[in-house]
Amino acid sequence: MLGHRIRQARLAAGLTLKALGEQVDVTHTTIQKYEKAALTPSSSMLLKLARACGIRTEYFFRTHHVTLEHPEFRKRAIFGKNAQEATKIKVIELVEKRAELLGAFPASPLQPFMAPAQLTDSIDSMEQLEILSDQVRDAWQLGMNPIADLTDTLEAQGLLVLVVDEAHPGFSGMTALARTDDDRTYPVVAVSAQWPGDRQRFTLAHELGHLLLAGRLSPELNEEKACDRFAGAFLAPQFSVFQNLGRQRHALEWKELYVLKHEFGLSMAGWLQRAKQCGIINDAVHLAMWKRFSAKGWRKGEPGDPLSKETPRLFEQLVYRALGEKYISEAKAAELLGIPMMQFYKARQLESMHAAAHQ
Secondary structure (H helix, E strand, C coil): CCCHHHHHHHHCCCCCCCHHHHCCCCCCHHHHHHHCCCCCEEEEEEEHHHHHHHCCCCHHHCCCCCCEEEEEEEEEECCCCCHHHHHHHHHHHHHHHHHHHCCCCCCCCCCCCCCCCCCCCCCCCCCCHHHHHHHHHHCCCCCCCCCHHHHHHHHHHHCCEEHHHHHHHHEEEEEEEEEEEECEEEEEEEEEECCCCCHHHHHHHHHHHHHHHCCCEEECCHHHHHHHHHHHHHHHHHHHHHHCCCCCCCCCCCCHHHHHHHCCCCCCHHHHHHHCCCCCCCCCHHHHHHHHHHCCCCCCCCCCCCCCCCCCCCHHHHHHHHHCCCCHHHHHHHHCCCCCCHHHHHHHHCCCHHHHHHH
């Protein structure tokens, strides 16, 4: 198990055998022997390996093992196989912490994720995705208002939402089913920490679409385009689009789209697309505006203040809940949160917040 952990840490850090060996002053052959369990590293060497891979030494001794089943990536072509494997290992590490925490509870504090029972069984057109999106919102009692915290909404439905520190520009998100060694399963949705909040939100909604559309989508429809349509409709329902833009327009104002972006958490480009999808502007108007949008360089980065990034909070909250109920120790809580004990003590007593409030 230790050798497997060392290999996982190396791959997740994007290091070759040679590169890791150079950082800890041993040959690549020695690293290979560590990974194959032909040689056991000393305590000081484990500390060096952990620092080189950017992890804590506790990772090497974690007893919970997780596998990812049916991983599906939202990616560009440049995000190749090796990069995918490295990202899967990062996701596995995050899930293992959560699995260990959830296993400490006498009964799981998470409800199992289930698609709402009243969803349309068969989707034969893109327009039907507007109806399905409204059905999901209705089942989850979200109404037609903006979803202020999408991560919190998804976690409340039993999904493990992860923000992965993945710098590769080709990665946006992924879905998978995580299975523990004691056969517990958790649906996982992961997004990159590198992207602004509006892109993270769209990716989360897109990945939710994959989960909900499984077995419902007509083979004639492109699944990626269908998930994009669902994502846009879920973040900005047709009712709200009409309410904010009107039924028919000859043009849209950029500032108008900017304000709606910050209200609904859907990008300006997303709002331009929603106006076309809902028939508010015709194809010619959409194309002309899209060309001007591109000419301004906004496809690479939209103007103004970026949307706040998504921040999963459930894991941290459950750590303190487990600590309060004495299901885990202070040392285990600090380990799960990945912070030193002194920092944990201050966080637990809200000392850092108190100090910040009085500065």
